[in-house]
Amino acid sequence: MSYADQALSSYERALGRVPDGVRVYLPILPVLALVGVFILYPIAQAIWTSFTDKHLLRPDEAEFVGVENYGEVWTNPQIHEVLWNTFVWVSVGSIAAIVIGFVLGWLLHEKLPYTSVASAIVLVPWVLPRVVGASIWKFMFGGSQGIINELLVQLGVIDDYVVMLGSTELSLWPPIVGMVWRLAPLFALLTLTSLKGIDRQLYEAARMDGATPWEQFRYVTLPMMRYNLVIGFLLMLIYNIRNFSMVWVMTRGGPGVSSSTLPVMIYRAAFVDFQVGFASALSMLLFAVLLVFSYYYIQVYDKIRGEF
């Protein structure tokens, strides 16, 4: 044995005997193990469960039923209303959060003094626990003594209290308002960060070329922010589509299923009806949609990394 070999620890000598092609993967083994245990295994388990008739209270009696649960998803009498609600919830909630968040971010950047203090205040809805925020909105939207009804009556917008949470036509909208309130600050912060990152010389150059404020916004601000906007939008979509607490706390998905979204339906299937197999099939549907959003998110992210 050479002096060099003797200087090596037993661990290093053992490592030296591992083929090079395998050795390079050793450092990532702990991470792989964690990802496997906490992410891949649960996903695989959910996929498997979706092909069984697993019942929450009789898990040991689960039997393989093939694609029966998936068939039930499409024949379920509530699924179409739930999917439509989810579409409205995600699209309206995300777009409104982005528009309001963008304006808020721009105001923080351009108009408001003490930006750091203002940013901290704006972030309060985001840092507040979700259930607390949802409970506050539920109370404010109350049809018998909610402050929003009182405010609208005082302003003369309505003559009498309007029941929103308990109305099959309106029940989805109060949770959307609550969701926008929660997400807009996050987008405002994204906007603020993006605006701060734009080189001021670009605006000076644009002004020298005679660009109006709108043209500066249209041809400098927006293009410079486009990826951040897209990433923010995708993040909003991903966050919104899997959000459960705002709807559950405010309306429990009702009346009927008038405000039920996909996560609420999954919860009901698993923990009210105890049909874990069916709930897993619904979860796979949600998972597929999230995969699509995530794919585009990664695409945009890679593009940004390529450009900068």
Place this chain on the structure above:
Amino acid sequence: MAGCLGDDGGGDGGDDAGRQNLDFWVFGGIPAERDYISSHYQNYGDHDVSYEHQEWGQKYQIIASAAANNNLPHVMAGQCQQIPDYVEAGALEPLDRSQFQDRLADIKEPFVDANHQVNTYEGLGDTEGEHLWGLPGGYADLGPFVDIRTDYLERTSFDRPPRNWEELLQVGKEMQELDEVSAAITASGTDFGLTTGYFIGFVYANGGRYFDPDTGDATVDQPGFVDAVKLYQDIAEAGLFPDSVVENNHIDAGRLLREGESGIFITYSHANAVYQTIDAPQPFLDGEGHVVTRAPLPDSPSGSFDPKDLLLQNAQGHMLATGSGSDAEREAAFDFIEWWSDPEQLAPWTYAEGADVGIRGRVPTLESAFEDPSDLFMSQFGDLVTLYENDDLFTRTSSFPSFPGIASVQSEINTQVLQPVMLGNKTAEEACSDVNSSIQEILDDNL
């Protein structure tokens, strides 16, 4: 080894060889109960007990997950209405095992017998015949009940609470005329177990059921059920429910009565416990200004089953969970349940002088509470004591409906029957007819 020590250790005169470590879970309860239980269990000295309070709303998830992971406690205190589901999950053992038989008669003796009847089930899980699955604990929830503001009642043509459904509507209509009242009758309307829980007593009183126990056929579209829904429809059509009824849970509904917006609250016997959660003043909690009593009954029940005046469940009954790994542990768990079932430990629920710990809105399970009622019990539930003395309280009593899949059935009834009917979107006949097949599917999957 533990079994040997446990079996012989009891008579060793201070020898700790037979001491066991017991896990004790309590689900739900109002703060005063939680405070009392969480400190009082420490007075039990025969074994070492670890107490854990569990979230009432998550009971199924907690128990199912604990059962799947073999992590159940030795003793649970919670809603005995869910016993079939808990047995289904493998979480409970019957209490009347042979080694406990000779002690059970003495343990059961101080309680109103109806409490034991509702905790006795036939053919649950792997067992055959009837078995006792729970002991009552300190109180029972009764339904259907109404709480009526006496200041409003005095201004109607009635000098007593309404006794039948027609009178209920009549009192409601007269109260609706009062300036302070925005909606005379308040009830829970969200998709929550209590919404159906408050309602189902009217169905049983009318001779209706969710299903026929002999055939397993859903009977939601039968007259006994439909006509009870029709009562809610009549209340809604008369404009007596608040516009916000389907967004109000039991607390919101109770708040409307407490604040004077409503005069009648359809509820359980636990109304005063509900008011405790909204900080009602103490005299109100003690019964001042309102009367909590059994709900009006139909004059001529239209259902085909036996009409039941009263539904009962022990919401903090003691159950022997399957956490015991040996006979010694099981024996110790039973000892602990026996200790809790002693009238001395349950005194706070009887409102006895000197034992008041702030609990309100609970109907005691101990017979002595009715035989020798305290002032505080009378001020809250005087009408019940009168019914008891007239031998008219526990005569036609049933347990609250209890079967595997009930949570799912309740949710279906809430969202597909009660909510549409209370909103005026469907008639009772339409709603019940539409939902009957889906109830049948749930029953087929679970029974």
